[in-house]
Amino acid sequence: MKLEHIGIAVKSLGVSDELFAKLLGKESYKKETVEREGVVTSFYETGESKIELLEASNPESPISKFIDKKGEGIHHLAFGVENIYDEVKRLKNEGFQFISEEPKEGADNKLVVFLHPKSTNGVLVELCQEKS
Numbered sequence: 315m316k317l318e319h320i321g322i323a324v325k326s327l328g329v330s331d332e333l334f335a336k337l338l339g340k341e342s343y344k345k346e347t348v349e350r351e352g353v354v355t356s357f358y359e360t361g362e363s364k365i366e367l368l369e370a371s372n373p374e375s376p377i378s379k380f381i382d383k384k385g386e387g388i389h390h391l392a393f394g395v396e397n398i399y400d401e402v403k404r405l406k407n408e409g410f411q412f413i414s415e416e417p418k419e420g421a422d423n424k425l426v427v428f429l430h431p432k433s434t435n436g437v438l439v440e441l442c443q444e445k446s
């Protein structure tokens with residue numbers, strides 16, 4: 315597994331894109347809305363991994379709930395895997411809980427699935443696989 319991206323919950327991509335472009339010295343390479351997840355994303359290349367800024371696209375978004383509860387900040391870690399179906403099986407056998415076991419379309423041309431933070435030391439973990 316490799317650290318594919320760090321998801322950061324932000325109130326406004328307009329404000330945070332300006333901040334991260336200054337911080338990283340580069341512009342976001344992709345903005346993408348994933349309505350099913352209730353997010354608008356903005357991606358930055360940072361060497362081997364990426365930063366994914368996440369703004370809620372609707373009031374029911376998990377990002378809205380997260381920010382209401384915890385404020386802006388690191389939201390999840392995403393690990394890149396070769397075969398997401400094999401990894402779900404392996405981790406289920408290891409006793410990890412999934413929010414939903416069925417990988418779905420994510421952003422940045424990926425299939426994604428999430429483990430419940432309760433079974434990962436309070437860290438929301440995403441697995442993602444490049445869609446062929």
Ligand SMILES: CC[C@@H](C(=O)O)C(=O)SCCNC(=O)CCNC(=O)[C@H](O)C(C)(C)COP(=O)(O)OP(=O)(O)OC[C@H]1O[C@@H](n2cnc3c(N)ncnc32)[C@H](O)[C@@H]1OP(=O)(O)O
Binds near residue numbers: 426
């Ligand atoms: C763009 C697509 C994709 C990509 O391609 O990269 C993405 O990254 S989409 C990112 C947004 N989508 C998701 O986060 C989907 C997975 N998340 C969920 O299903 C929910 O957010 C959740 C994790 C199940 C929590 O939802 P819910 O139970 O309704 O909220 P609560 O506030 O009641 O949380 C319960 C419990 O979990 C803790 N929690 C919530 N979010 C996080 C988090 N990001 N990191 C760590 N812990 C989290 C929350 O604090 C509660 O704990 P307790 O207070 O101890 O009960």
Ligand SMILES: [Co+2]
Binds near residue numbers: 321
């Ligand atoms: Co993500």
